Amino acid sequence: MSVKSYRAAIREALEHEMQRDPDVVLIGQDLAGGAGGGGEDDAWGGPMAVTKGLVGKFGRERVLDTPVSEAASIGAAVGAAAAGLRPVAELMFCDFIGVCCDQILNQAAKYRYTFGGQDQVPLTIRTTIGAGQQLGSQHSQALYPLFSYFPGLKVVVPATAYDAKGLLATAIRDNDPVIFCEHRLLYRLREDVPDESYTIPFGEARIVEEGGDVTVVALSRMVHVAAEAVRALREDGIDCDLIDPRTTTPLDTDTIFDSVEATGRLVIVDEAGPRCGTASDIAAIVAEEMFNALRAPIRRVTPPYAPVPAAPELERSYVPDASRIIAAVRSVMER
Amino acid sequence: MTVSRTIYAPSREGLRDAYGAMQKIRCFEERLHAEFAAGRVPSSVHLYAGQEASAAGICAHLGAQDYLHNTHRAHGPAIARGADLIAITKEIYLRAGGLCQGKGGSPHLHDARLRLIGANGGVGSGAALACGSALAIRHRQENGVAVALLGDGACNQGVVSESFNLASVWKLPVVFAIENNGYAEATATSYAIAGDNLAARGPAFGMPSTRVDGADYFAVHEAAGVAIERARSGGGPSLVEIMAPRFYGHYEGDAQKYRAPGEVAELRRTRDCLTRLRQRMIDEYQFSTAEIDAMDAEIGVDIDRAFAEAAAAPPSDPALLMRDIYADRSGL
Amino acid sequence: MNEGITPLLMPRWGVDMTEGKVVRWLVVEGAVVHANTELVEVESEKAVAPVEAGAESVLRRRIAPEGVMVPVGGLLGVLAPNGVADADIEAFVQAFAAPKQSVAAMPTQDETVTALGQSLRLLSFGAGDPPLLLAHGFGGDRRGWSLVQSELARQRRVISVDLPGHGDSSKTIASASPEFFRDILLALMDALGLARVHLVGHSWGGVLAMAVAEQAPQRVASLTLIGTAGQETPVEANYIRDFLDAARRAEVKTVLQRLFADPAMVSREMVEQVLRFKRIEAADDALRKIAVMSHEASRRPDPAAAPSVPTQIIAGREDRICPLGENFTPPQGVVLHLLDRVGHMPHLEAPAKVASLINAHVSAASAP
Structure with a gap:
């Protein structure tokens, strides 16, 4: 190690x-x-x-x-x-x-x-x-x-x-x-x-945090941004499950379902765009399979439907940040 | 390129095999043409008739360790490579027992055991895939070659030029065999190919290159032999452009209005590789007409049987829809 | 004047624990308590468990109210026989200060030692020899002792080691036989310059500890076997296989739950830690070899094989992995502590109890 x-x-x-x-x-x-x-x-x-x-x-x-x-x-x-x-x-x-x-x-x-x-x-x-x-x-x-x-x-x-x-x-x-x-x-x-060789199976999400109030699913770098948001929310008494699917194919829907079953609230954070993206995909699957468990509309936190700009000011507002995730979690908690 | 004809002159037995393959292809395609016209073929097909010398001349040099990457005009090379005629026909009929269980169809005839690689929809990618086969061959020191069959149309795709370059840079045991049948779909090469000479592209990528008459089996056989032997002996890739007329349309149902009046009839009269080969076998190799007719009859029986079995084969099992998407289903 | 007064302190159940929360008192002031009477329930980040009385006494004062956080070593209550005057107790409370040497300040050391060509990672905690040497079970590692190690370290040095194939030690093992691991423990003692140790082994680690005691009884000051398979207690046949075969989180969780009386004890972190270990191929390979060798061992270890070594057995009544069975009686001279509502992992399920049993056993064995 x-x-x-x-x-x-x-x-x-x-x-x-x-x-x-x-x-x-x-x-x-x-x-x-x-x-x-x-x-x-x-x-x-x-x-x-x-x-x-x-x-x-x-x-x-x-x-x-x-x-x-x-x-x-x-x-x-x-x-x-x-x-x-x-x-x-x-x-x-x-x-x-x-x-x-x-x-x-x-x-x-x-x-x-x-x-x-x-x-x-x-x-x-x-x-x-x-x-x-x-x-x-x-x-x-x-x-x-x-x-x-x-x-x-x-x-x-x-x-x-x-x-x-x-x-x-x-x-x-x-x-x-x-x-x-x-x-x-x-x-x-x-x-x-670890210094040694090891493998991690595909289709097994990582449960980054266990909270119970809201399910937050995030991918790739967004896991870290979401973790920052989850920490801040915990200070305010909102405890999130944070799930990193790790592989989008195969997708570990079981882990997401189990969490949503308990929380009834889902926020998906994706650096891919809002249309036909992974967030949309997961939202559709959960809406179809878990509708009765949901207590609030599913929220997606993604970049806008725009190309990625180069200028740092523009790029910063393109990529989802913790404040947007916090706002999304709060909005589903209001329901 | 000066190579003595005697080195690559086909043996009498080799000619018999080549003629058998070519005749089988011709009969198969003509039968398929008729079946299609009668509405009995469930999918689109691209016929190879007229180009038989190309497949037969190349496959004469290929062994079990070699790869042949096919084009979408796939039936001829599949037959020449020795794929099972009944399985080929069932695949074209999209039935159970087809080469690809009915999942590929006419353009994707594939037999892994024969290292016959099915064509790809976008046509040019076989050139790149063949570079990969060649890489694997070299990595495993198998003394094999990969032949990429390419149409003249595919050669205008970027991936083909990239593959020419990559094969040359990596000195891969690849032969790019271009079957120039004069048309990419409905557009003539004289319009679509700048310079109207695909063989000329070989030297631009540091590859030896040659253009041969695809109506002349002997010429194809020799040019393919030289290129394949060079690749096999570590000399790197080559390009062979085979001028091979097609006797039918781009696909079945193609009215071929882009052709000049009488063009196909003229091609059949002057550039039929099969009649030319048959004549030379009789003139120069002491085949008798009766002997050849007997071969033809035998092939006719095989063709009849293949079509009868395909027509009678059960449809594809619906359970196959979700099968073989992945090799490892863990986590799915 | 403090004779008979015993402070009830916030325990330390893990290297990381700095404070604990008083969940609820389990006895009223004035109640007579006995050894092992559960007095107060305390919650750490990792566990909720009762703090128990060490000997017969009376709970005279409940100092820490329910719901408050108390630092490790802080005063929770006062125990004293009825003969002690209230004034003395009040004076004791007023004079009480957390021990100068707080457990947090105890020297801890993560070090790597080479024994028989294998690199061994070990954690030393506290001071005072002969030390306690803790040997984990099959598939475990030194971190498994975290809930008892600090309590044990109040009295003496505690050394927990990752056995070869486990934790952060060499994953490629030279041999998988119990004799090899026995020799590893002896070689480790040599490398550390330890003539004698108090040996504690859990499960397979207990088997190894018995083998050490049998081989070199003069080097074992005392022996504590926790959830250990012995002559009378074979390992549940499918557990090892299922543990080895569990590849995904859900499978690992299910298997680990069989270790505990209360399946809720299996936390996400525990599952993740086991998964991370098992996924290392060399570790998996080592475990499989050890499993085969243990299975093929020609004879089962005998806790009474070293009669000169004071030996105790700690076992959970709900242990499904190495169940003692209805009719189990410990061998002559061996003391058995059977814990209620505890499975195969007493040191995680009842850490305070296990720590006090070990401390008592070690003290008794050390008495002149």
């Missing part, structure tokens, strides 16, 4: 899985960096410095730097997975799915089903999500709801370093394509993480 960052925890999972299984290969841009240049090898160690050092341990045969060719490289990762490797492809920003949609949404997601179950596609796609770095509309989105739309994909949105390490190991060992969404603002988050 030692204190590790979210970034280091992810790197450790990659390293453990590469040691464990020689068929695990990494595919992506600048995973090492420096290929063909006159300077240092492993110059970047990943665009987010997550894969630093791995090329030195495993060689360029297993840490495959690609040209700027998301369609070909993600497609190659799909093909390699179907042929029996366990590739971990990196899509630098989830926003870039625009150039490789077919590979992810049609090839990876549907390969097994379309071919009548003859093959499996044990592919992991690591990608990054989230606003907060003034990167603007095409480098700041939280597009995981898009992936959860597609049956055949599994979607992981880890909020902590501990979860990131265990869930990534599960993702790599899983026999289906998994989209692993790393929030860039969490890379520096640090906590105690």
Whole structure:
């Protein structure tokens, strides 16, 4: 056990899985960096410095730097997975799915089903999500709801370093394509993480807080923002259950249902947008299954229906903050 | 590219197999054409008739360790690769017992055991997937190759150019085999392909490249052999453009008004790979007409049986709807 | 003049506990109480449990009102026989100050020691030798003693260790046999320079403690076995298997609930802690090997195997994992304490009681 960052925890999972299984290969841009240049090898160690050092341990045969060719490289990762490797492809920003949609949404997601179950596609796609770095509309989105739309994909949105390490190991060992969404603002988050290898099953929410008055469901970085709100609300005598689903596919509806059964009130906090997003999805499922348990309308706390702006003042008002969550919780308590 | 024809000259036995595959494809597609016209085919189909030499010329060089990524014009290559004719037909008829249990249909004919990879809806992605197959082959040191069949239309997609580049950068054992049948749907290559020469794109990505007449089985066989052998021996990817006419529309039901009057009849008269091969087998390889006719008759029986079995096969089991979405259902 | 006056203090039931809430008094002023009479219910962050009398006396004063928070070591009430004058009691209360050395200030140390090539994490608490050495059960770790460790540390040093394969110790175990773990405990004592210890073992840890006592009785000043399977008490057959197979939170919770008389004792944190441990592959692997070896052990441990070592058994009447059975009688010379409304986890279910039993046993064994 030692204190590790979210970034280091992810790197450790990659390293453990590469040691464990020689068929695990990494595919992506600048995973090492420096290929063909006159300077240092492993110059970047990943665009987010997550894969630093791995090329030195495993060689360029297993840490495959690609040209700027998301369609070909993600497609190659799909093909390699179907042929029996366990590739971990990196899509630098989830926003870039625009150039490789077919590979992810049609090839990876549907390969097994379309071919009548003859093959499996044990592919992991690591990608990054989230606003907060003034990167603007095409480098700041939280597009995981898009992936959860597609049956055949599994979607992981880890909020902590501990979860990131265990869930990534599960993702790599899983026999289906998994989209692993790393929030860039969490890379520096640090906590105690076991040094040993471990896995966390998909479809098991983490109960972050137990309160009993209101159920708050939050995803990825929003778990931390919601936790801040929950602490503040507790001072005022409102005790919230805080649930982090950790994976949006599979989605642990049982844990959410159990909590809503007791509280009758649900607030969902999502950095993805308000339309066709995870918050909407969970709201619909709960409304359909748990209507009689609800004592107040379900509230969603999401960004507005707008692209992510770059200017810090605009971006701050785009991303949900604790005060909006507190207001939403108070509003459901009034009913 | 100067390679002695003697190296890649097909054997008499090889010709027999190639002719058998080509004749089987032709008969199958013509039968399917008739069945479709009679309203008995439940889905859209794209026929391969006219292009048989391409599939047969490539598959002649492929072994069990090799991957063939198919196009949506899928029946021919699936037959040439040796997939079960009855299972193919049942799949096209979307019945129980189809290659993909009726979930894929005509364009997605797939047989994992044969490393025959079904096509993708967006057409160009097979180029990228083939890079992945090649990566796996190399990783496991299997001495295999991955062949990506691509239509001329698919070659205008970005993913194909990306794949050409990636395969070359990674020196993958891939052969990009472009079947240029002159039309992407209803648009001629002379309009849609700048330069009207796909083979010319190979050198731009550092790949050897060649263009061959798809009506000439021997030419296809040789060009494919050279490219596949290069890939297999670690020489990296190549591109082969096979000029192969299609005798039917883009899909069945296509009135083909984009063709010049008499165009198809002219193609059938002058560029039929099957009649040309048959003639050369008789002229140069001592096949007798009777021998070939006997093969044809045998194939006719196989085709009849495949269609009869497909027509009689039970429909797909409704329980399959929710099956095989995931391999690991834990937590779902 | 304070002879016979015993202060009733806010206990410390965990390393983190700094104060407790007086929930309700269970006896009235003037009531005669006996050893183990429950006097007052106290709530910490982790538990609600009664504070018990240590010996026969009279509850003369209830100082702390119900509902108030009292710091650890603060005065809850005063016990004294009826012979003690009210004035003396009043004087005692006026003079009372929390002990200078509060438990919070006791030296605690988390350290790592290497024994037989295995890295062992241990927590030392308090001062005074020979120390108590606490050995946790199968799948447990040093933190499982948190509710009793501070109370025990009032009298002497307390060392709780993560056995190999557990907690923060080496997960890759050199061997899974009871003899190996016995030797680990002896090697740990050597590494710490301890000639003698008071050994406490829970469940599987008790089996190991018995093995140590049998192997080296001269090094064991006293032995306390808690919820331990012995000759007469086999482990419930399916528990180990179910514990090993439980992968998800709900499954783990259900399995852990079998350990307790009151299933509500299984908290979210407890489940999370067990899950985090079990999910480490090397730990899972170690547990499975230990389970096999324990199952295949040729003979069951005997609490009377080291007759020279003062031995007591603490067990819950509702223990479903190592049930003592209706007809159980302890071996000659071994004292049995059977606790009501307690299952397999007495040190978590009745921490105050267990701490006082251990302290009493250790004191008796230490008496010249």
